[in-house]
Amino acid sequence: MSQINKILVANRGEIAIRVMRTCRELDIETVAVYSEADRTSLHVRYAHEAYLIGKAPSNESYLNIEKILEVAKNCGADAIHPGYGFLSENAKFAQRCLEEGIIFIGPNPDVIVKMGDKIQAREVMSKAGIPVVPGTDGAITSEEEALSIIKEIGVPVMIKASAGGGGKGMRLVKNESEVVSAVRAARSEAKSSFGDDSVYIEKYITSPHHIEFQILADQHGNAVHLFERECSVQRRHQKMIEETPSPLMTEELRETMGKAAVEAAKAVKYTGAGTIEFLVDNDLNYYFLEMNTRLQVEHPITERVTGVDLVKQQIKIAEGQELEFTQDDLIQKGHAIECRIYAEDSDNNFMPSAGKIYKISEPLGLGVRTDGYVYEGYEIPIFYDSMISKLIVWGKTRDEAIRRMRRALYEYKITGVKTSIKFLERIMNNKNFIDGNYDTHFIEKNQEQLLNNDSCEDCDDMVIIAAFIDYLDKLGNSEKNQKEFTAAQSRWKKIQFINHF
Numbered sequence: 393m394s395q396i397n398k399i400l401v402a403n404r405g406e407i408a409i410r411v412m413r414t415c416r417e418l419d420i421e422t423v424a425v426y427s428e429a430d431r432t433s434l435h436v437r438y439a440h441e442a443y444l445i446g447k448a449p450s451n452e453s454y455l456n457i458e459k460i461l462e463v464a465k466n467c468g469a470d471a472i473h474p475g476y477g478f479l480s481e482n483a484k485f486a487q488r489c490l491e492e493g494i495i496f497i498g499p500n501p502d503v504i505v506k507m508g509d510k511i512q513a514r515e516v517m518s519k520a521g522i523p524v525v526p527g528t529d530g531a532i533t534s535e536e537e538a539l540s541i542i543k544e545i546g547v548p549v550m551i552k553a554s555a556g557g558g559g560k561g562m563r564l565v566k567n568e569s570e571v572v573s574a575v576r577a578a579r580s581e582a583k584s585s586f587g588d589d590s591v592y593i594e595k596y597i598t599s600p601h602h603i604e605f606q607i608l609a610d611q612h613g614n615a616v617h618l619f620e621r622e623c624s625v626q627r628r629h630q631k632m633i634e635e636t637p638s639p640l641m642t643e644e645l646r647e648t649m650g651k652a653a654v655e656a657a658k659a660v661k662y663t664g665a666g667t668i669e670f671l672v673d674n675d676l677n678y679y680f681l682e683m684n685t686r687l688q689v690e691h692p693i694t695e696r697v698t699g700v701d702l703v704k705q706q707i708k709i710a711e712g713q714e715l716e717f718t719q720d721d722l723i724q725k726g727h728a729i730e731c732r733i734y735a736e737d738s739d740n741n742f743m744p745s746a747g748k749i750y751k752i753s754e755p756l757g758l759g760v761r762t763d764g765y766v767y768e769g770y771e772i773p774i775f776y777d778s779m780i781s782k783l784i785v786w787g788k789t790r791d792e793a794i795r796r797m798r799r800a801l802y803e804y805k806i807t808g809v810k811t812s813i814k815f816l817e818r819i820m821n822n823k824n825f826i827d828g829n830y831d832t833h834f835i836e837k838n839q840e841q842l843l844n845n846d847s848c849e850d851c852d853d854m855v856i857i858a859a860f861i862d863y864l865d866k867l868g869n870s871e872k873n874q875k876e877f878t879a880a881q882s883r884w885k886k887i888q889f890i891n892h893f
Contacts, residue, residue, distance in 0.1 A: 403475030408435035427453035471495035527594035553582035559629025605653035639828025693728035755803035
């Protein structure tokens with residue numbers, strides 16, 4: 393069993409801070425790495441140590457495997473936590489960590505390779521008895537083969553890249569006439585995004601729910617699931633809102649899918665925290681979609697309803713410890729919802745909105761958690777993902793959780809950049825969402841209401857800006873009056889006073 397004393401977090405932003413918070417609770421020292429664009433980022437300030445690793449583009453910094461390993465060795469880090477994104481599912485990175493004698497807080501490199509290739513993953517799950525979406529057994533080798541397969545299983549179908557994710561290399565085919573162009577486009581995008589143009593075909597499920605099960609597995613053969621997360625509120629295959637329990641789920645389906653998730657983890661001898669993703673149709677038939685061999689963005693809602701710190705479990709598993717609970721020990725308590733806060737303009741095709749944050753007021757109160765990394769005066773760089781924070785709420789019931797999220801979103805004020813907050817508020821007030829009547833096409837089906845920009849929604853922001861301008865004006869007059877009518881203060885006190893505000 394290895395005792396971890398210092399962890400390098402090979403990531404940035406809110407997930408880097410999230411990992412570091414658990415490390416502080418465990419009395420583990422943390423090491424931040426940062427690009428030139430992230431010199432003032434909060435994760436750099438929060439860590440015990442911080443090191444520059446390269447220029448702003450991620451391929452010159454956060455994707456630079458050898459530079460990160462050099463820092464880890466020089467600072468004496470026992471382990472590396474990859475967070476999510478960047479190198480978190482990079483088998484080469486995991487392998488290099490092993491070669492350098494550094495613990496990679498995640499699964500074995502062979503498992504990452506196997507589950508990172510969606511074609512291999514389908515084959516493994518099919519052999520393990522896990523239902524998979526009908527489609528090809530391997531990569532298609534020609535456009536003629538694609539046409540033949542589609543004639544056999546019928547349209548609509550999805551053309552999917554074998555490597556990667558995030559909606560890249562995916563094309564929906566509704567008519568046979570679209571097959572050739574869709575295959576070419578999917579291959580081209582897959583090649584440019586992942587360096588691999590392999591694609592396969594799956595039958596398209598018309599109104600699917602995207603439901604994932606969180607799993608934990610140790611190095612001693614023990615594995616459990618921590619129930620499901622409903623992730624169907626998506627835009628361009630990117631999740632925006634997640635909740636648990638799923639409003640679709642029945643107790644019988646939860647038990648069946650949970651057992652399938654555990655069997656899937658055991659089938660590949662998985663270790664660490666991971667996620668088994670499923671598609672569920674209107675008849676409650678479920679199909680394996682993919683496995684994420686890392687921590688998920690939406691992990692906090694699982695933590696909130698189970699009381700389990702998933703990062704802490706990741707670290708303990710990496711140290712070689714056994715799971716401290718069994719499946720029977722785990723229960724869901726209450727209901728949790730997460731909203732992803734993006735710096736983007738929902739009224740302008742969701743264009744990223746980089747820039748300086750002038751004022752920020754985060755929501756507080758019972759059952760509210762904010763995982764973020766921005767602060768007043770911080771300038772959001774243009775080089776990375778536009779998500780700046782995650783807002784998580786908990787309630788005794790789903791209705792209470794929705795009402796609490798509405799309140800929290802109302803309290804969340806950010807000026808200086810456009811954000812998705814107002815868009816998320818509209819979702820929380822949408823009848824279909826409130827009724828739990830939604831699938832992965834929710835935003836598309838409700839876009840008229842969700843994209844309706846009521847000018848009155850901007851009134852709160854205008855009030856905040858006006859109050860801030862008035863405050864600055866009064867502050868200036870106060871300083872002027874002090875100079876004219878009072879004895880001069882020390883320069884130190886004056887600076888402290890100004891910086892305080």
